[in-house]
Amino acid sequence: MSGFDSVVRGGMLVDGTGAPRVRADLGIQGGRIAAIGRLAASDGEREIDASGCVVAPGFVDLHTHYDAQIFWDPYCSISSWHGVTSVVIGNCGFGFAPVPADARDQAMRSMTRVEAIPYDSMREGMPWDWESFPEFLDSLERTRKAVNVQALAPLTPVMVTAMGLERAKAGALPTEAEHQHMQALLDEAMTAGAAGWSAQRTSPDSGYNIQRDYDGTPMVTDVMHDETMLAMAEVLARHGRGFIQTTCVKRTPQESFDIMERVAETAGRPLLHNVILAYANFPKAHHLYVDWIASCRERGLPIYGQAVTSTAGFTFDFHDWNLFDECDAWAEATRGSDAEKLQKLGDPERRPLLRKQTPYTITPGLDRIVVVETSRPEHSDARGRTLGELAEEQGVHPVDVMLDLAVSEDLDTVFYTPLPNDGYFGLEDLLQDPSILCGVSDGGAHTKFTTPGIFPTELITVAVRDREMIGLEEAHRRLSALPAHCAGFGGQRGTLQVGAPADVIAYDFERLSILEQEVVRDLPGDEWRRVQRADGYRHVLVNGVPTIEDDTELGADAGALLRGGR
Numbered sequence: 001m002s003g004f005d006s007v008v009r010g011g012m013l014v015d016g017t018g019a020p021r022v023r024a025d026l027g028i029q030g031g032r033i034a035a036i037g038r039l040a041a042s043d044g045e046r047e048i049d050a051s052g053c054v055v056a057p058g059f060v061d062l063h064t065h066y067d068a069q070i071f072w073d074p075y076c077s078i079s080s081w082h083g084v085t086s087v088v089i090g091n092c093g094f095g096f097a098p099v100p101a102d103a104r105d106q107a108m109r110s111m112t113r114v115e116a117i118p119y120d121s122m123r124e125g126m127p128w129d130w131e132s133f134p135e136f137l138d139s140l141e142r143t144r145k146a147v148n149v150q151a152l153a154p155l156t157p158v159m160v161t162a163m164g165l166e167r168a169k170a171g172a173l174p175t176e177a178e179h180q181h182m183q184a185l186l187d188e189a190m191t192a193g194a195a196g197w198s199a200q201r202t203s204p205d206s207g208y209n210i211q212r213d214y215d216g217t218p219m220v221t222d223v224m225h226d227e228t229m230l231a232m233a234e235v236l237a238r239h240g241r242g243f244i245q246t247t248c249v250k251r252t253p254q255e256s257f258d259i260m261e262r263v264a265e266t267a268g269r270p271l272l273h274n275v276i277l278a279y280a281n282f283p284k285a286h287h288l289y290v291d292w293i294a295s296c297r298e299r300g301l302p303i304y305g306q307a308v309t310s311t312a313g314f315t316f317d318f319h320d321w322n323l324f325d326e327c328d329a330w331a332e333a334t335r336g337s338d339a340e341k342l343q344k345l346g347d348p349e350r351r352p353l354l355r356k357q358t359p360y361t362i363t364p365g366l367d368r369i370v371v372v373e374t375s376r377p378e379h380s381d382a383r384g385r386t387l388g389e390l391a392e393e394q395g396v397h398p399v400d401v402m403l404d405l406a407v408s409e410d411l412d413t414v415f416y417t418p419l420p421n422d423g424y425f426g427l428e429d430l431l432q433d434p435s436i437l438c439g440v441s442d443g444g445a446h447t448k449f450t451t452p453g454i455f456p457t458e459l460i461t462v463a464v465r466d467r468e469m470i471g472l473e474e475a476h477r478r479l480s481a482l483p484a485h486c487a488g489f490g491g492q493r494g495t496l497q498v499g500a501p502a503d504v505i506a507y508d509f510e511r512l513s514i515l516e517q518e519v520v521r522d523l524p525g526d527e528w529r530r531v532q533r534a535d536g537y538r539h540v541l542v543n544g545v546p547t548i549e550d551d552t553e554l555g556a557d558a559g560a561l562l563r564g565g566r
Contacts, residue, residue: 004029005544007044011055011506015496016480018473026055028502031544036498048546050506053538056476057496058085058503059456060483062245063274063306064443065115066149067095072125072524074144075553078453079443082514082534085503085542086148086494086562087443088487091245091274093199093221095154096126097136098161098185104128106165107157113214113322113335115445120525133185134192137561145559146547148503150487152245153189155199155232156220158182171223179231186235193563195487196242196269197232199224202249212325216335226259233267241564243270243487257292264296264303270486275440276307277419278426281364286426290433297435304486306437307430309463310455313418314362315372315517315530318345318411320448327357338411346407355399363417366398367391371405373414379405424462428469431478437486438478447529454514457534461512472509488565502544505537512536 004027013024013036027035027043061084066076076087089095094114099107108122130136133153140149159168162181174182186197199221200211213219229246236242244267250256264271273293278286289305296303314323318341324330333344333354344350358366367388374382382390382405387398394401405413421427430436441453456479463469470478484494492500513535521528533551540548545558 003027003043004034004039004045006046006048006541007039008048008050008055008504008506008539008541009039009044011050011053013496014054014056014473014476016057016476017495017497018477018481021473026496026502026504028504028541028544031502033496033498033500033502036496048506048539048541050539052508053506054472054509055496055504055506057480057494057500058505058540058542059083059479060085060487060489060494061087061439061441061443061453062272062437062483062487063091063440064089065091065094065117065445066443068111068117068122068126069444070140070145070149071127071143072121074146074557074559075547076147076149076443078451078531078533079441080147080540080548081537081551082454082457083505083507083537083540084147084441084453084456085505085540086150086484086489088150088152088195088245090152090154090195091198092247093155093201093219095152095157097130097133097157099157100131100161101128103160103165109214110156110219114211114219115442116320116322116448117445118523118525118527121523121527123525125524133189133194137192137194137563141561144557145561146553146556147542147559148493148562149559150195150489150562150565151193152196152198153186153194155197155224155228158185158197159220159224159228161185168220169217169223171225173225174228179228182228183231183235186232187238190235190239190242193561194242195562195565196236196244198245199229199232200247201229202247203251211322212331216331226262229259229263230266233263236267236269241269241488243272245272245274247274253288253292260303261296261301264301268302270302270304270488272304272306272437272486274306276305276430276436277421278308278430279364279420280422280425281360281420283425286429290429290436293435294433304435304437305433306440308419308421308440308452309427309430309438310440310452310458311419311422311424312450312452312454312458313416313422314446314449315414315416316449317414318406323362323446323449324359327359329353329357330359342407342411345403351400351403354403355397360420362419364420364422366402368418368422369398369402370416371413372416374405375409375412379409379413424467427463431463431470435482437483438475439483447523449530451517451530451532454532454534457512457514460507460509461514465509465512489562490564490566502541504539504541506539508536508538
């Protein structure tokens, strides 16, 4: 009788801890790694050939919005196609529990703008067989999964449940009774197995409000108070586990740092700050955050940063575009029906303000936006050219070039905007700090615009193989063990060690690549999205069960709900 369910044989083992690579076999039994070394040919019921491959722990994706997609896509693609075996949902304070039956429509409509998830997909694809957060976890438990899923308790529905939508939206300071109600809801969620809590807080008075509700108002957590964050931190302190995911932007960086430090100190738990992004047009901006993260580590504060390490930009048209929302004029002009947007974007009286309020958080400059597709033959010469080039040629402002094209083509014109870190600006700086996580896939969100779920493959191919910015062992630590530690995953998940869950990937280091972006219509409600697949992942195993082979899904329901990380 064989000793193992499976043996992953002949690969170069990179165990995720940062330890040097070693050529070894993995013996898997009962979903866990049972042995590492030279294993006899007769030891495995299933032989998995990893010769010529790097064998490593599956990647851990801490920043996703698969809260809806998990119910119709067990693989949480595109993350799983790029070696991810565990995801965390419920980020940014946005989610679907606790949500009473009569508030479901409001919850879904909020996600149509703030995370650009199609309404019809949510309406048709989600079972909505829950109201409370524990019932939501029970529903996740019943759902088919090809990846492991851990769920944060998002504070937006917690605050709305305790305060009512009107008071929460108005930014009212919660009463003592309301704070106690929020704490009770979070305590209930933690007891049921929540991973912690999340909140996006980009205060309107900070001048930075990149995402809004579907009606243009700030999201509930954007107008929350310090006292609420501290009250929620106290719950984690009492439970002695969990982590906090937050974006906190106040009037000055120091004010933002101060409240996050107070929250981390109160909770005594890891706090993950999203995101750190290097701006080529503000070349020193990311150093402020890198230095702060380093100072937190020196002072023993459990604060981590998550960096945008992908350069996956945004391909968009004005039928759906919502990521100029930090500018009031753009946010208002891009809301409503197509007919309303055509009228507003074509209104010459609006143009001066739209020219003045240049969005800076998404694009390194409107002049660098590229015209990708046009629908009218007379505009074909604009394809592949930047707005800056066309504006100079026509003697007009880039905003006028963009909007005149869009309006004349009934919003069908497709544009591409690179991220501010275009060309991997600042990436090497971000990779120098050992407590900065790589990634931010935003998986499940903005799916008509961008594909940052490619980030694990991109890090290995660009930062390790092609540009040698970071070593292979350190890259895998950043992509598996470090995020697993930050998120409180138990049982050595995120590493390849004896006793650890057998979440394993085997890939061809030299062949590994990211395929071209494509549009697929595979969402409920006959909706479409942009995707990018990978080439080079020979094997992916989740809890010891093969889920992907030669970049092809096998249809295995091997994932687990990680209640409390376990």
